[in-house]
Amino acid sequence: MVNEDFLTMFHRLTSVGWSEENGVNRLALNEYDIQARKNLEDEMRAVKADIKQDDAGLIFGTLGSGNDNTAIGSHMDSVPNGGRFDGFYGVMSGMQLLKDLGSTLKNRKITAIDFTNEEGARFQPSLLGSGMSTGVFTKEFAYSRKDSDGITFEEALEKSGYMGEEQNRVKNQDITRYLELHIEQGPVLELENYQVGIPKGIVTMVVDNVSFTGESNQAGPTPMKVRKDALVAASRFTVAVRDMAKSSGKELTMTVGKINNFPNAYNVIPGKVTMNLDTRSPDKKTAEEYSKMAKEISEKIASEEGVPVDFKNQWTTETTIFDEDMRKEIIKSCKSLNLKYKELYSWPGHDAQYMNRVVPTAMIFIPSHNGRSHTREEYSSDQDLINGYSVLKRTVESL
Amino acid sequence: MVNEDFLTMFHRLTSVGWSEENGVNRLALNEYDIQARKNLEDEMRAVKADIKQDDAGLIFGTLGSGNDNTAIGSHMDSVPNGGRFDGFYGVMSGMQLLKDLGSTLKNRKITAIDFTNEEGARFQPSLLGSGMSTGVFTKEFAYSRKDSDGITFEEALEKSGYMGEEQNRVKNQDITRYLELHIEQGPVLELENYQVGIPKGIVTMVVDNVSFTGESNQAGPTPMKVRKDALVAASRFTVAVRDMAKSSGKELTMTVGKINNFPNAYNVIPGKVTMNLDTRSPDKKTAEEYSKMAKEISEKIASEEGVPVDFKNQWTTETTIFDEDMRKEIIKSCKSLNLKYKELYSWPGHDAQYMNRVVPTAMIFIPSHNGRSHTREEYSSDQDLINGYSVLKRTVESL
Numbered sequence: 001m002v003n004e005d006f007l008t009m010f011h012r013l014t015s016v017g018w019s020e021e022n023g024v025n026r027l028a029l030n031e032y033d034i035q036a037r038k039n040l041e042d043e044m045r046a047v048k049a050d051i052k053q054d055d056a057g058l059i060f061g062t063l064g065s066g067n068d069n070t071a072i073g074s075h076m077d078s079v080p081n082g083g084r085f086d087g088f089y090g091v092m093s094g095m096q097l098l099k100d101l102g103s104t105l106k107n108r109k110i111t112a113i114d115f116t117n118e119e120g121a122r123f124q125p126s127l128l129g130s131g132m133s134t135g136v137f138t139k140e141f142a143y144s145r146k147d148s149d150g151i152t153f154e155e156a157l158e159k160s161g162y163m164g165e166e167q168n169r170v171k172n173q174d175i176t177r178y179l180e181l182h183i184e185q186g187p188v189l190e191l192e193n194y195q196v197g198i199p200k201g202i203v204t205m206v207v208d209n210v211s212f213t214g215e216s217n218q219a220g221p222t223p224m225k226v227r228k229d230a231l232v233a234a235s236r237f238t239v240a241v242r243d244m245a246k247s248s249g250k251e252l253t254m255t256v257g258k259i260n261n262f263p264n265a266y267n268v269i270p271g272k273v274t275m276n277l278d279t280r281s282p283d284k285k286t287a288e289e290y291s292k293m294a295k296e297i298s299e300k301i302a303s304e305e306g307v308p309v310d311f312k313n314q315w316t317t318e319t320t321i322f323d324e325d326m327r328k329e330i331i332k333s334c335k336s337l338n339l340k341y342k343e344l345y346s347w348p349g350h351d352a353q354y355m356n357r358v359v360p361t362a363m364i365f366i367p368s369h370n371g372r373s374h375t376r377e378e379y380s381s382d383q384d385l386i387n388g389y390s391v392l393k394r395t396v397e398s399l
Numbered sequence: 400m401v402n403e404d405f406l407t408m409f410h411r412l413t414s415v416g417w418s419e420e421n422g423v424n425r426l427a428l429n430e431y432d433i434q435a436r437k438n439l440e441d442e443m444r445a446v447k448a449d450i451k452q453d454d455a456g457l458i459f460g461t462l463g464s465g466n467d468n469t470a471i472g473s474h475m476d477s478v479p480n481g482g483r484f485d486g487f488y489g490v491m492s493g494m495q496l497l498k499d500l501g502s503t504l505k506n507r508k509i510t511a512i513d514f515t516n517e518e519g520a521r522f523q524p525s526l527l528g529s530g531m532s533t534g535v536f537t538k539e540f541a542y543s544r545k546d547s548d549g550i551t552f553e554e555a556l557e558k559s560g561y562m563g564e565e566q567n568r569v570k571n572q573d574i575t576r577y578l579e580l581h582i583e584q585g586p587v588l589e590l591e592n593y594q595v596g597i598p599k600g601i602v603t604m605v606v607d608n609v610s611f612t613g614e615s616n617q618a619g620p621t622p623m624k625v626r627k628d629a630l631v632a633a634s635r636f637t638v639a640v641r642d643m644a645k646s647s648g649k650e651l652t653m654t655v656g657k658i659n660n661f662p663n664a665y666n667v668i669p670g671k672v673t674m675n676l677d678t679r680s681p682d683k684k685t686a687e688e689y690s691k692m693a694k695e696i697s698e699k700i701a702s703e704e705g706v707p708v709d710f711k712n713q714w715t716t717e718t719t720i721f722d723e724d725m726r727k728e729i730i731k732s733c734k735s736l737n738l739k740y741k742e743l744y745s746w747p748g749h750d751a752q753y754m755n756r757v758v759p760t761a762m763i764f765i766p767s768h769n770g771r772s773h774t775r776e777e778y779s780s781d782q783d784l785i786n787g788y789s790v791l792k793r794t795v796e797s798l
Contacts, residue, residue: 080662081615121664186620203619207665216480218772219654220602220679220746221585224645226770231655232641235634242631246623255618256630258665259658263479265520266606266657266675267747268773276665280619347619348666371625373617374667 023376028077028117053164056132057116064105073113083378130351187371197365202320204284216271231270326362333394422775427476427516452563455531456515463504472512482777529750586770596764601719603683615670630669725761732793
């Protein structure tokens with residue numbers, strides 16, 4: 001398949017775990033993710049790359065020799081009912097670079113990387129693979145993460161066959177710099193008619209766990225005035241934080257994306273509701289301040305509804321600032337290719353965030369149609385895919 | 400076990416499917432419900448009752464002879480994480496009557512009944528077994544109901560081994576009258592210090608399905624002002640109907656007990672939320688009027704949030720009025736036993752509701768501690784269990 005062009009390879013391989021009805025369901029280390037990994041390794045073998053796995057399940061494919069090693073990567077796992085582009089585009093771009101530049105490399109190496117469990121949809125937190133491989137998370141922490149069936153990250157790795165060696169972790173290899181090509185996952189580039197986005201960095205993300213405990217009871221006979229309805233409290237909270245963020249006038253998003261209601265029967269007053277609150281801002285102080293205000297809102301509602309709340313921070317990321325020299329190189333590539341670019345912040349997290357802690361790192365974005373992402377409607381045009389790859393290739397060549 | 404006393408039998412047999420942590424998980428025709436059914440039939444066999452099953456999975460155990468046949472029953476299925484008393488108490492009381500009166504019956508019969516899928520927790524609607532056995536639901540309708548795994552009621556019946564004969568349905572037997580003993584599932588009797596409740600009837604229940612469809616999208620990069628968040632719309636609806644019912648000044652309850660959020664990931668804006676709304680009142684017009692107002696609220700929110708709503712009635716019950724002569728007999732029994740009783744409405748539905756359509760029917764309630772029900776904390780004292788059974792026995796003897 002070495003002679004296959006980039007678009008053909010991309011569209012063929014991202015179909016693993018895809019259906020028209022349900023989108024991509026390639027959750028970390030599930031059967032589809034494992035199939036995608038096998039396919040990637042087949043491609044790497046076809047160009048005779050040196051293939052390694054580390055003990056966080058990352059896959060590395062390296063060509064060339066010498067001390068300078070440019071890594072290019074992203075992830076192949078998806079959220080439930082996700083899209084075909086998120087993450088997969090970056091992994092395929094790294095793979096394509098091995099194909100295109102592998103035979104011409106002189107005194108330099110290129111490494112394509114597939115990161116494990118970027119989405120955090122199966123194991124929380126997100127960026128688990130890059131976090132462990134770069135030393136942000138301890139092995140003990142990462143391995144003890146459980147999916148909703150109680151399976152640990154360690155068990156899933158063992159079962160998948162992708163449990164590699166600690167010596168192969170990012171921080172134990174000779175990687176010189178890292179580049180990640182990704183869809184924007186937001187509407188800005190398309191709305192403002194740019195072909196390429198160059199992230200200055202990644203916003204701070206604060207993820208909180210919010211749990212209201214009421215009294216579950218038969219729906220009919222319990223008078224409205226004596227109820228302790230956990231879903232009513234959770235609903236008031238969901239609306240209040242949305243209203244607060246929307247009217248803040250700040251660069252800020254706040255989202256309740258996940259809610260579990262117990263016992264979740266039509267004729268039972270909800271007794272317990274747990275939710276995640278996701279708060280993001282380019283300014284870490286703003287994100288933390290609004291998370292704190294959300295906590296105060298939850299406590300006020302808890303008191304008014306007689307439904308105690310447990311509000312716990314799950315994780316907070318630092319605002320990431322990418323390497324300035326690399327960003328300048330990307331700008332040069334855009335100019336030489338005559339592509340219109342915009343510098344912006346990335347609102348989603350990316351593996352580049354943790355890579356940035358160990359080596360100089362930068363990212364390249366392409367437009368997302370209608371800003372849709374994490375859904376089957378996610379779409380970027382073939383021309384945009386090619387544009388982004390061209391910028392990546394030109395930048396790697398000139399670095 | 401014929402010589403075992405009522406309380407010992409009750410506590411022993413209701414432990415099937417019970418755990419301290421999770422309460423009773425005896426959902427209709429699951430492994431625990433099947434075990435409970437086997438245990439009930441063992442008890443019936445021990446007193447030499449004539450045992451039959453009908454094609455809705457109902458179990459009948461009859462003793463005696465003649466044209467007068469008093470049926471006593473309830474159900475053994477539970478909601479998820481339910482209590483030990485709801486339904487089970489009524490089935491055990493019928494069984495105990497066979498034990499206590501079976502050998503003395505002259506020119507009359509007693510039939511103990513276990514109804515299938517009363518709760519509607521596995522198959523919606525609730526009262527599926529009594530509805531089909533009394534001819535309210537067609538066989539086609541009942542058999543096509545599916546649980547959340549896509550298994551039909553018919554398949555579950557076949558698999559359970561409790562698929563009986565159409566000729567054994569309630570409406571095809573010679574049942575003269577029906578009595579059901581049950582916990583109140585509300586706080587009134589305990590709060591007002593009554594030992595027995597005598598329902599005048601059962602309130603109207605309107606169950607609606609409410610579904611908001613927004614746009615699922617990556618949580619970070621989608622600005623607050625352009626979001627179409629289905630969970631925010633659903634949350635506004637949940638709070639609005641609660642507020643409306645609470646401030647109505649009517650005899651009315653409105654509950655959102657079940658909510659499913661899609662795709663339910665912490666970093667994805669919810670794209671679709673489906674909910675059930677349960678509205679009850681002793682006055683059917685009130686229940687229907689408030690369900691209609693809830694529909695209007697959902698449409699207003701849908702329009703404001705740009706998140707279309709689909710609001711569909713699932714079912715509406717008539718207000719049930721129980722047989723007056725039988726209620727008078729129950730009052731007499733209470734007086735002769737020196738038990739303090741109160742006439743009231745039942746807010747939950749019961750199999751008695753459909754039995755009332757085919758034969759004269761009445762119910763007897765005992766207090767529920769703190770009004771708790773459909774939860775592992777559900778509790779009625781041994782003295783209350785005995786009181787209720789004594790009223791039932793005295794009433795059956797005098798009828």
